Amino acid sequence: MAPPDPHAERLDPATTVLLTVECQRGVVGPDSALPELAAAARASGALVNIARLVAGAHDAGVQVVHAIAERRPDGRGASRNARLFRAAERLPVQQLTGTRAVRVADPIPVGDADLVVRRLHGLSPLAGTGVDALLRNLGCRTLVVTGVSANVAVPNTVFDAVNLGYTAVVPADAIAGVPADYTAAMVSHTLALVATVTTADAVLRGWRSAPRSG
Numbered sequence: 001m002a003p004p005d006p007h008a009e010r011l012d013p014a015t016t017v018l019l020t021v022e023c024q025r026g027v028v029g030p031d032s033a034l035p036e037l038a039a040a041a042r043a044s045g046a047l048v049n050i051a052r053l054v055a056g057a058h059d060a061g062v063q064v065v066h067a068i069a070e071r072r073p074d075g076r077g078a079s080r081n082a083r084l085f086r087a088a089e090r091l092p093v094q095q096l097t098g099t100r101a102v103r104v105a106d107p108i109p110v111g112d113a114d115l116v117v118r119r120l121h122g123l124s125p126l127a128g129t130g131v132d133a134l135l136r137n138l139g140c141r142t143l144v145v146t147g148v149s150a151n152v153a154v155p156n157t158v159f160d161a162v163n164l165g166y167t168a169v170v171p172a173d174a175i176a177g178v179p180a181d182y183t184a185a186m187v188s189h190t191l192a193l194v195a196t197v198t199t200a201d202a203v204l205r206g207w208r209s210a211p212r213s214g
């Protein structure tokens with residue numbers, strides 16, 4: 001895995017947004033449609049580290065955005081142009097709008113100022129969802145990407161963020177995928193080329209040491 005980048009400790013809370021990707025009960029929770037991925041998120045410590053980062057962001061005044069993937073019961077608007085989408089339609093747990101499956105998973109806290117954004121299509125929280133406009137309205141310049149999976153949604157999010165002009169930061173111990181060793185390979189050989197790779201502790205240290213506005 002690529003060594004942590006010390007620049008992550010100088011993140012400015014005023015221009016940084018923490019994004020959690022698909023950290024929902026139906027994906028990483030006890031009633032997951034993808035139990036192997038949920039187990040990896042727990043066993044690796046990624047889920048706990050995401051919760052620590054969200055709590056630290058709340059303390060530091062950093063905006064948190066939770067990106068949820070869901071579908072309508074009638075499937076309207078859902079993507080079907082890839083094998084992954086068609087397979088998801090057959091899973092025993094569905095990410096249906098309004099159900100427990102699409103609630104942010106424990107132990108991740110959700111603050112009153114957090115934004116919860118939901119998408120019905122695609123692979124990324126940023127592409128075609130309106131989240132880019134939200135981030136720009138929030139004054140975001142740096143996007144800290146956490147969540148699942150390192151196989152698809154996390155790298156897709158990082159690439160989209162970079163293409164849109166944001167600086168992407170990835171705490172490598174706050175993402176998970178399957179198999180577990182694939183996550184390390186993805187970080188070292190792909191994400192490290194386009195994002196600042198760091199750790200949850202380094203991000204939290206930076207936020208704690210940053211001067212508070214006001």
